[in-house]
Structures are given as C-alpha cells and as structure tokens.
Amino acid sequence: MFRNCLFTLTLAGFLCAGTSAVLAQDNGASGQEAPPPGGPAAHGHGPHHMDPAQHAAMLAKHLKLSSDQQSKVEDIFKSEQSQMESLHSATSLSPQDRHSKMMDIHKTTSEQVRAVLNPDQQKKWDEMQSRREERMQSHHDQGPGGAPNTTPPPQ
Template identity: 45%
Template sequence: MKKFALRFALLALSLSAAGFASSAFAQDSTPADTGSASPAMTRHAAPDPQKQAARLTKRLGLSDDQSSKIATILQNRQQQLATVRGDSSLSPQDRRTKMRSIQQDTDSQINTVLTPAQQTQYANMKQQMRERMQNARNGNSSGHGDDSHSTGANNGGSSGNGN
C-alpha cells in the first residue's frame, strides 16, 4: 500500500510538473505558498492555474493574450483532473491513464499558443523537471534546487523511464 501511495504521489507530481515545470522554476516566488501545505495535501491538489500561468508568462515571455489563453487551458485541466480524481469507479490504472491523457492534451493545447522558440523553451523546462523528478525517485537530492538552470543542456535519457 505504501508503494502504491508513493507511485500515485509521484504520478500526481509528474502530471502537474511535467506539463508545466513552473513550480520547479518558481524559486523566486513566495516560499510561504509552498511551505504552508503538507506534502499529503499538495500531492492531490493541483497548483493554482493562475500562478502557473504567471510563472510560465515570466519564464517564457508570454504576451498578455498568450497568458490569458494558457490560464484558461490550465483551469480546464485542473477541473478535468479533479473530476478524474473524484471518480471512485476508476481503477488506479485507469485513473493514471486518464490523467496522463489530460496532461498530454493540455500540453498540445499550450503548444498551439506558443511560438516555436517558446515551444522549445517549454520542452526544455519539462525535460528539466523530468530529470529532477527522476533524480528524486533515485534518491538524489542534488537534483532539487540549484541545478534547475544547469540541466538544460543535458536533455537525454531519463525522461522515458517513469512517465
């Protein structure tokens, strides 16, 4: 049961993080936001779509129009994920599959809003998050924090293992 809970937590984190990587790059945002909730609470609660959009706006240099569209996409994603999480008729496998599908659809929608240069930067952000999560799964705490800006050149290998 502990392994299942850990896997589910990692899945929830990867779905939130892989698509938006923004929470990993939000080191300059208010630490009280991340420190006030317990890990058990944040495991199931999706990050605030408005905050995610603001972080992506800052990181990707989004226009007001892009930011607004992405905020709407993220709000829709949050609602869809909440519906899936609340559906007790789904098996854990089906829940994971649906959540991954929602995340992939969200990524596709976001990419239609971004310029080619922003798409590349967004893909790099997601790759960095995957690498950080892989490091966390492997017990390497060094993948958390200061490395976020130096891992962009190392885009190989570990992303296909867990998600």
C-alpha cells in the same frame, strides 16, 4: 502493494501539474528571487498547488507570453484542473487507470500549451518539459524518503 500504488498515484498527481515545479526550478537557476517564506512552497508542497491563474502568470513570466497567450494558457490550465478534479473523484477507476488518465490529461495539456507558443517559446517550453521529465524519472527511481527504489517493476 497498496502503499506503493498510493505513493505512485500521489507522486503522479503532484507531477501532473509539474510544469510549475519546473518553472520554479528554472526561476532559481536564472538568478531570480525564490518565493517568499510562507509562500506556496513554504510547506514542502511547491508551486504545483497554484491555481490556473497563478500557473499561467508564472509561465507568462518565464516564456514572456503576450496577454492573449497568457489568457489562452490559463484557460488550458483551468480545463486541466477540472479534468483532474473529476478524475480524483472517480472512485470506480483502479489506481493504474487513474494514473494513466492523469498522464494523458497532462500530456494533452502540455500539447495545448505548446500550440499557443511561438517557435522561441516552444523551444524553451520543450527544455522545461525535458527537465521536468528528468526530475520525474529521478523521483521514480527513488523510493519514499529518497532511498533507492528496490521494488521490482511490475511484470
């Protein structure tokens, strides 16, 4: 039980910054170069470990953000990072509460980013978020190591 909660919490943490992972997948699909060896994804961690400035720069590249939009998005990502760090250090929360709060923070961040975008950018953002959610669901449907998750859902 604890192992499943820890796995879920860890996965949720990685996915909370998941827009970067979606952007990286989108980057590969658009025929652009992959990150260089030794870069952020070199050790299997992927781009979701980028700092807010890198995250905003990547989003700026994919959505063609203006410098003003990029600055606003970077501030949003800084706020998300700060909230996530506070949440990770809050030892009084149950794993379920922590996961729920992490998802709320991520949802709020996504809504704030979307509000900065113009209609064309919002459409692309929505597509990116849909792909991220599909990937999250496929990861959730699989257990550790890519094996199908045979653990029954909590009642």
